[in-house]
Amino acid sequence: xxxxxLAAGAGSLTRRRWRVLAPxxxxxxxxxxxxxxxxxxxxxxxGSLPSFLxxxxxxxxxxxxxxxxxxxxxxxxxxxxVQLADASVHATVTGPVVPGExxxxxxxxxxxxxxxxxxxxxxxxxxxxxxxxxxxxLGKIYRxxxxxGRPVPPATLAPGASATFELRxxxxxGEGLMRWAPTGTTVASWxxxxxxx
Amino acid sequence: xTHTGNRRGWLRLTGATATAGVLVAGGLAxxxxxxxxxxxxxxxITTTGLKPGQIKHVWLIILxxxxxxxxxxxLNQNSYLWKTLPAQGVLLxxxxxxxxxxxxxxxxxxxxxxxxxxxxxxxxxxxxxxxxTGSIITSGPNKGQVLSLAGPNAVNGANGCTYxxxxxxxxxxxxxxxxxxxxxxxxxxxxxxxxxxxxxxPGTAANDPTxxxxxxxxxxxxxxxxxxxxxxxAQPNDQYVAKHFPFPWFHSLTGVKNAxxxxxxxxxxxxxGTDCDTGHIANLDSATHGLFxxxxxxxxxxxxxxxxxxxxxxxxxxxxxxxxxxxAFDGNGKPIYQAGxxxxxxxxxxxxxxxxxxxxxxxxxxxxxxxxSAAFKDGGLIDITFDEGNPPxxxxxxxxxxxxxxxxxxxxxxxxxSGLAADAAGQTINGKTVHTEPTGPNTPLAKDANGNxxxxxxxxxxxxxxxxxxxxxxxxxxxxxxxxGIVLGGAGQPPAARTDKAAASTANTYVLDSxxxxxxxxxxxxxxxxxxxxxxxxxxxxxxxxxxxxxTGPQRAASPTGSIIDGSFQLxxxxxxPVTPTGPVSSVKLSAEGAPGFLAPGQTADPxxxxxxxxxxxxxxxxxLISPLIKPGTTTSRYYNHYSWLRTMEDIFQVSxxxxxxxxxxxxxxxxxxxxxxxxxxxxxxxLAPFGKDVFNNAAVVSKKS
Numbered sequence: 001x002x003x004x005x006l007a008a009g010a011g012s013l014t015r016r017r018w019r020v021l022a023p024x025x026x027x028x029x030x031x032x033x034x035x036x037x038x039x040x041x042x043x044x045x046x047g048s049l050p051s052f053l054x055x056x057x058x059x060x061x062x063x064x065x066x067x068x069x070x071x072x073x074x075x076x077x078x079x080x081x082v083q084l085a086d087a088s089v090h091a092t093v094t095g096p097v098v099p100g101e102x103x104x105x106x107x108x109x110x111x112x113x114x115x116x117x118x119x120x121x122x123x124x125x126x127x128x129x130x131x132x133x134x135x136x137x138l139g140k141i142y143r144x145x146x147x148x149g150r151p152v153p154p155a156t157l158a159p160g161a162s163a164t165f166e167l168r169x170x171x172x173x174g175e176g177l178m179r180w181a182p183t184g185t186t187v188a189s190w191x192x193x194x195x196x197x
Numbered sequence: 198x199t200h201t202g203n204r205r206g207w208l209r210l211t212g213a214t215a216t217a218g219v220l221v222a223g224g225l226a227x228x229x230x231x232x233x234x235x236x237x238x239x240x241x242i243t244t245t246g247l248k249p250g251q252i253k254h255v256w257l258i259i260l261x262x263x264x265x266x267x268x269x270x271x272l273n274q275n276s277y278l279w280k281t282l283p284a285q286g287v288l289l290x291x292x293x294x295x296x297x298x299x300x301x302x303x304x305x306x307x308x309x310x311x312x313x314x315x316x317x318x319x320x321x322x323x324x325x326x327x328x329x330t331g332s333i334i335t336s337g338p339n340k341g342q343v344l345s346l347a348g349p350n351a352v353n354g355a356n357g358c359t360y361x362x363x364x365x366x367x368x369x370x371x372x373x374x375x376x377x378x379x380x381x382x383x384x385x386x387x388x389x390x391x392x393x394x395x396x397x398x399p400g401t402a403a404n405d406p407t408x409x410x411x412x413x414x415x416x417x418x419x420x421x422x423x424x425x426x427x428x429x430x431a432q433p434n435d436q437y438v439a440k441h442f443p444f445p446w447f448h449s450l451t452g453v454k455n456a457x458x459x460x461x462x463x464x465x466x467x468x469x470g471t472d473c474d475t476g477h478i479a480n481l482d483s484a485t486h487g488l489f490x491x492x493x494x495x496x497x498x499x500x501x502x503x504x505x506x507x508x509x510x511x512x513x514x515x516x517x518x519x520x521x522x523x524x525a526f527d528g529n530g531k532p533i534y535q536a537g538x539x540x541x542x543x544x545x546x547x548x549x550x551x552x553x554x555x556x557x558x559x560x561x562x563x564x565x566x567x568x569x570s571a572a573f574k575d576g577g578l579i580d581i582t583f584d585e586g587n588p589p590x591x592x593x594x595x596x597x598x599x600x601x602x603x604x605x606x607x608x609x610x611x612x613x614x615s616g617l618a619a620d621a622a623g624q625t626i627n628g629k630t631v632h633t634e635p636t637g638p639n640t641p642l643a644k645d646a647n648g649n650x651x652x653x654x655x656x657x658x659x660x661x662x663x664x665x666x667x668x669x670x671x672x673x674x675x676x677x678x679x680x681x682g683i684v685l686g687g688a689g690q691p692p693a694a695r696t697d698k699a700a701a702s703t704a705n706t707y708v709l710d711s712x713x714x715x716x717x718x719x720x721x722x723x724x725x726x727x728x729x730x731x732x733x734x735x736x737x738x739x740x741x742x743x744x745x746x747x748x749t750g751p752q753r754a755a756s757p758t759g760s761i762i763d764g765s766f767q768l769x770x771x772x773x774x775p776v777t778p779t780g781p782v783s784s785v786k787l788s789a790e791g792a793p794g795f796l797a798p799g800q801t802a803d804p805x806x807x808x809x810x811x812x813x814x815x816x817x818x819x820x821x822l823i824s825p826l827i828k829p830g831t832t833t834s835r836y837y838n839h840y841s842w843l844r845t846m847e848d849i850f851q852v853s854x855x856x857x858x859x860x861x862x863x864x865x866x867x868x869x870x871x872x873x874x875x876x877x878x879x880x881x882x883x884x885l886a887p888f889g890k891d892v893f894n895n896a897a898v899v900s901k902k903s
Contacts, residue, residue: 044489044492044534044539044565044566044569044570045493046492046493046494046569046570046571047569047570047571047574048569049565049568049569050568050569050573050574050825052825052829053285053568053823053829054284054285054829054830064280064284066830070284070829070830071830071831072284072830073283073284073288073830073831073832074280075270075279135834137290137291137834138630138834139834175265175290175834177290177832177834189832191269191270191290192270193266193270
């Protein structure tokens with residue numbers, strides 16, 4: 001949906017003292033603008049990117065690659081291309097979904113349900129609820145479990161197959177991180193927030 | 198390395214312990230020793246876990262005004278900062294600013310001094326001297342802090358902005374430790390007369406805080422120099438703002454022009470030159486003193502580099518007054534570095550969008566430039582942080598404008614809790630997380646017997662609403678012993694009625710309104726053209742309210758006066774059911790808000806109103822640090838703040854090994870700091886954790902290899 005009028009309104013923006021949308025009409029006098037400088041995409045001559053950094057091929061909104069050596073950290077909803085020792089798979093964590101948002105009485109903790117999707121395994125990939133742990137902003141660790149009554153994934157994801165399943169834990173409201181460690185060490189983490197107010 | 202601390206008694210004031218009665222005769226209020234609880238003195242300090250000298254070069258890049266939620270949780274489409282850079286280093290999920298709205302944070306970072314009203318207000322009145330040598334507190338919990346000569350909680354303009362000569366900074370400590378440093382400011386010097394005071398201070402070269410203060414707003418008596426349109430905000434050809442550059446605000450760096458015509462030199466002398474010369478304060482893109490020039494060799498790279506992007510590149514301005522660097526990338530999104538002297542502002546911008554979009558452009562240009570240097574590869578540390586976590590994401594302005602089609606639901610509507618998050622405090626003391634910070638002598642928190650807050654505190658009530666005036670007796674009884682008006686701090690009062698240009702029709706239940714923000718959710722809606730009201734012909738049915746608000750952006754602003762938001766809301770009835778207008782709508786009036794429980798007819802409850810919650814800090818901003826000594830793609834949830842940062846830098850560079858032990862007030866020395874361990878101000882809190890092994894999580898590995 002777009003708006004036909006674009007002027008940022010004063011309204012309640014002006015209530016706050018941080019001044020972000022000054023509406024003054026300004027002359028655009030830009031330093032050196034208009035003269036497209038003799039531009040070259042020259043690299044700094046003094047060196048190249050250090051080897052310990054992840055590939056510089058990362059682009060905005062590109063899928064991250066995660067491994068034991070270089071775990072990926074991203075936000076819930078994002079897919080991560082997980083590289084295991086002898087297999088790879090695309091993993092996505094979404095959620096958590098919490099019940100009863102906006103209730104008159106807001107509890108400190110709530111039931112959280114995440115949806116895990118694994119696709120495109122190159123070789124067999126183990127699936128265990130115990131490989132997923134959530135940690136909250138105070139450092140408390142939660143061990144989610146398969147949601148009762150919901151489909152339980154196979155113990156091993158076959159090459160080329162996909163699996164979608166749900167995990168659940170009761171967590172304190174606040175920030176959290178869902179971590180996947182299919183080989184004992186974390187390969188990817190998804191940042192999320194538990195909100196029930 | 199473990200230090201043995203002294204066993205001096207220490208009183209730490211927290212929001213919880215600061216209560217009524219902090220004002221005493223003569224305005225000399227301190228953190229009320231009668232009210233603050235003694236805290237057991239720690240005998241050791243925690244350390245960084247680094248070996249001495251393991252980090253040789255630090256680059257701090259400081260951005261502006263974003264909460265952790267806005268930046269790092271994927272709620273915006275500017276992913277270089279929240280996705281690419283954390284993959285290269287460690288993400289500090291709980292890193293807190295220490296105040297609002299800007300300048301106080303910068304000064305805290307480099308000196309350990311707490312907030313005061315003039316710097317909380319970004320020195321918006323005049324750059325006069327703040328406090329004096331004699332007003333440095335010599336005992337008690339605020340030992341070493343400068344007390345305003347106007348007393349605690351004095352209003353903006355009454356305190357002054359530039360700290361006394363006897364207040365050392367990190368840079369004085371680096372001088373004494375023979376460590377090189379430089380402050381880089383994007384656009385410094387672009388407009389003559391605008392930041393020509395010493396150390397890139399606001400004003401002309403003739404201005405100084407003691408004898409010829411810079412008046413920050415223009416008037417007939419104090420016109421701006423030719424070509425200058427603002428000292429406090431950006432202008433098209435020069436988006437540098439001195440309030441985001443810590444150096445000019447300390448006489449210990451600038452020296453003093455005394456009233457009797459004499460001068461006092463800076464407190465310390467660097468290895469080469471003087472503290473505010475071009476070897477120490479430079480335009481970021483200077484061909485002869487800029488960042489690229491200095492990165493050519495390890496020998497020319499300062500040990501510590503402070504980098505202040507301009508008011509566009511630091512994500513402050515939602516729409517930039519000038520160049521946002523969007524023209525400095527090739528078709529593949531690769532930065533274009535001109536041979537010899539890169540200058541991204543030489544390219545005309547493709548648009549004027551600011552916020553996190555602009556800061557991503559800045560970081561994508563300069564971070565690789567640093568990472569490719571020899572100095573970075575050998576014990577380098579890049580630290581990208583923010584001054585304060587304000588505003589919270591779901592509100593508006595420069596954070597919300599970066600939303601990626603994120604429409605808050607009714608349950609995402611702002612409330613006091615989320616507002617207060619922007620003013621939260623956090624640090625780690627003796628291994629334990631605390632959600633407070635020292636308030637210092639000038640912005641103490643205190644409440645009356647009814648629990649009403651008397652003062653704004655370090656958080657300055659940034660994103661909540663307070664009672665209209667301190668002395669009001671309705672709607673909430675506020676005691677008469679507070680300073681009138683001061684309780685408001687930077688907060689607003691419950692909003693009055695507002696008229697917005699809008700567009701809606703019988704086609705659906707949505708109203709286009711570019712001014713709408715999430716905190717408007719729940720306000721009553723009436724048509725301003727047909728005012729017949731309930732039972733009349735108005736196209737807005739009676740008892741209609743603002744439902745789900747959706748602001749999307751950022752749009753690419755075609756000019757500095759464009760807009761980057763598309764806003765709309767769903768019209769709902771009292772039960773939350775969608776309501777369709779019965780005719781075309783071109784303008785709507787939103788109801789006034791009031792204090793919950795004390796609503797006048799026609800008012801709706803102000804979701805941001807509170808009279809009782811304290812605002813103890815600057816909110817969670819998060820930080821990213823990149824170094825060979827840090828494992829890529831890691832996170833830590835430990836709590837840190839600007840005081841922790843200062844302590845970390847002091848430990849990294851072992852400033853306590855410096856030789857400047859001349860006694861300053863409160864027993865402080867440049868090299869020994871306040872605690873004789875090299876820590877200044879509240880960076881010397883006993884037991885305060887500097888960045889530790891959770892941050893420098895590859896240091897042991899690197900150490901073994903070397």
